[in-house]
Amino acid sequence: MPNRFHLGWFFQGSSAQAWGEPWTGAIGRDWMAPDLVVDVARALERACLDYMLIEDSSYVGESYGASRDIYLRNALAVPRQDPSVVATILTQATSRIGIVPTFATFAYPPYLLARLMATLDQVSNGRIGWNAVTGSSDIAARNFGFDGLPEHDTRYDMADEYMSVVNGLWGSWEPGAIVNDEANGVFVDPAKVHSIDFEGQHYRSRGPLNSGPAPQGRPVIAQAGGSPRGRQFAARYADTIVAAVRGPEAMKAYRDDLRARAKAQGRNPDDCKVLFLVAPILGETEEEAQLKKRYRAEWAVRKIDTRLAFFSKITNIDFGAMDLDTPIGELTTNGHQQSLDEFKRRAGNRTLRQTMSDFESTVQSVELVGTPDAVAAQMGEVMQHVGGDGFLFSLPNVSRRSVAEIADGLVPALQKRGLTRTAYAHAQFRDNLLEF
Numbered sequence: 001m002p003n004r005f006h007l008g009w010f011f012q013g014s015s016a017q018a019w020g021e022p023w024t025g026a027i028g029r030d031w032m033a034p035d036l037v038v039d040v041a042r043a044l045e046r047a048c049l050d051y052m053l054i055e056d057s058s059y060v061g062e063s064y065g066a067s068r069d070i071y072l073r074n075a076l077a078v079p080r081q082d083p084s085v086v087a088t089i090l091t092q093a094t095s096r097i098g099i100v101p102t103f104a105t106f107a108y109p110p111y112l113l114a115r116l117m118a119t120l121d122q123v124s125n126g127r128i129g130w131n132a133v134t135g136s137s138d139i140a141a142r143n144f145g146f147d148g149l150p151e152h153d154t155r156y157d158m159a160d161e162y163m164s165v166v167n168g169l170w171g172s173w174e175p176g177a178i179v180n181d182e183a184n185g186v187f188v189d190p191a192k193v194h195s196i197d198f199e200g201q202h203y204r205s206r207g208p209l210n211s212g213p214a215p216q217g218r219p220v221i222a223q224a225g226g227s228p229r230g231r232q233f234a235a236r237y238a239d240t241i242v243a244a245v246r247g248p249e250a251m252k253a254y255r256d257d258l259r260a261r262a263k264a265q266g267r268n269p270d271d272c273k274v275l276f277l278v279a280p281i282l283g284e285t286e287e288e289a290q291l292k293k294r295y296r297a298e299w300a301v302r303k304i305d306t307r308l309a310f311f312s313k314i315t316n317i318d319f320g321a322m323d324l325d326t327p328i329g330e331l332t333t334n335g336h337q338q339s340l341d342e343f344k345r346r347a348g349n350r351t352l353r354q355t356m357s358d359f360e361s362t363v364q365s366v367e368l369v370g371t372p373d374a375v376a377a378q379m380g381e382v383m384q385h386v387g388g389d390g391f392l393f394s395l396p397n398v399s400r401r402s403v404a405e406i407a408d409g410l411v412p413a414l415q416k417r418g419l420t421r422t423a424y425a426h427a428q429f430r431d432n433l434l435e436f
């Protein structure tokens, strides 16, 4: 019996998804309705994925060409609905899969976040997770009345304190606090509910949480810190880490590093599952898959402007102001550092146009092209080399068709090989993550 691994889905929070691309139905008319996101969640639950992560940011892009035009015209990460509403709907449309909305620490006061997550955990019967991000855009910060975001590492220092507050609040109801004893007229045992009286450098909160306890104690924490400071944060708090590194060697090194960091902080490294980004290209035959790969490459060249605009949005760098045909030179960011480092590594002395011809702004850990069975075999081999813990699907074009290829094509092939689960063993999200 091979070792089983976990699967998740990284779902770009945009409501219009791959608007303008083939196989997207009437998304341009239907984007306000939750039907597509519900259909996706149900398909992923059918395939027994651990979770669906809903990516988010809270601003309209304007880094490319110092304008919002390209983002609005092309529905690039806009419009996007509030993830707390989308997550609520998904908890009611599914029964076993974990639902992981993204909330940025700069945007949500800790008490509000702790109460929101506890409520979501309650209404989902213990299936909620939180993608804990610090935020990476000064434009987003300005939407909330700040001049800009603090510097990169300071954001993580603040997030450390933030975690102390929310963990304190989730712990403000001891297990067994709700006694529901009608005979003696006691619903909650007051001795088991406590204030936290947190006074930090950046945050203060009194507590207790008035929502009552979360069924999982605290929600599953997902994190994607790629920088050394980000990894330290992730290793300390995350139940699952979503990783953007390329190649089996880098994957193994990344996972080993995170496990060592978790251990150094007194944690059992097996309690933290590292999932690596992939975007498989599947065909009925190897030839068909290769043909689709060529289509994707042609698409990447055709869409260079919008792809750069997307990359501008996450790095805050105006690629629209650069000449496509000269080497890219020195670049720095206060946004997604890891993505930019990978980009610079790939670019070397090449021009922007040459680099973008084979660069995907969402890094794929391994290239997967072939029939479902061949790709399943490759995923098994890579995981064996890396040591665990699984993959996070992230497709450039989400449609019911592309999701079905994974959920109803690839995953059954993985299951046949005994590589992923065929049924959920537990009712709660964290228990399923810890199953193997």
Ligand SMILES: Cc1cc2nc3c(=O)[nH]c(=O)nc-3n(C[C@H](O)[C@H](O)[C@H](O)COP(=O)(O)O)c2cc1C
Pocket: 010, 054, 055, 056, 057, 102, 104, 131, 132, 133, 134, 135, 136, 224, 225, 226, 227, 228, 229, 230, 231, 242, 243, 244, 277, 335, 336, 337, 338, 339
């Ligand atoms: C798979 C994945 C998902 C992410 N989702 C979000 C998100 O939804 N919102 C966000 O602001 N940042 C998101 N990020 C960015 C991370 O929070 C983080 O800023 C990034 O990985 C860079 O890490 P660093 O800041 O430690 O360099 C994501 C990153 C990855 C790899």
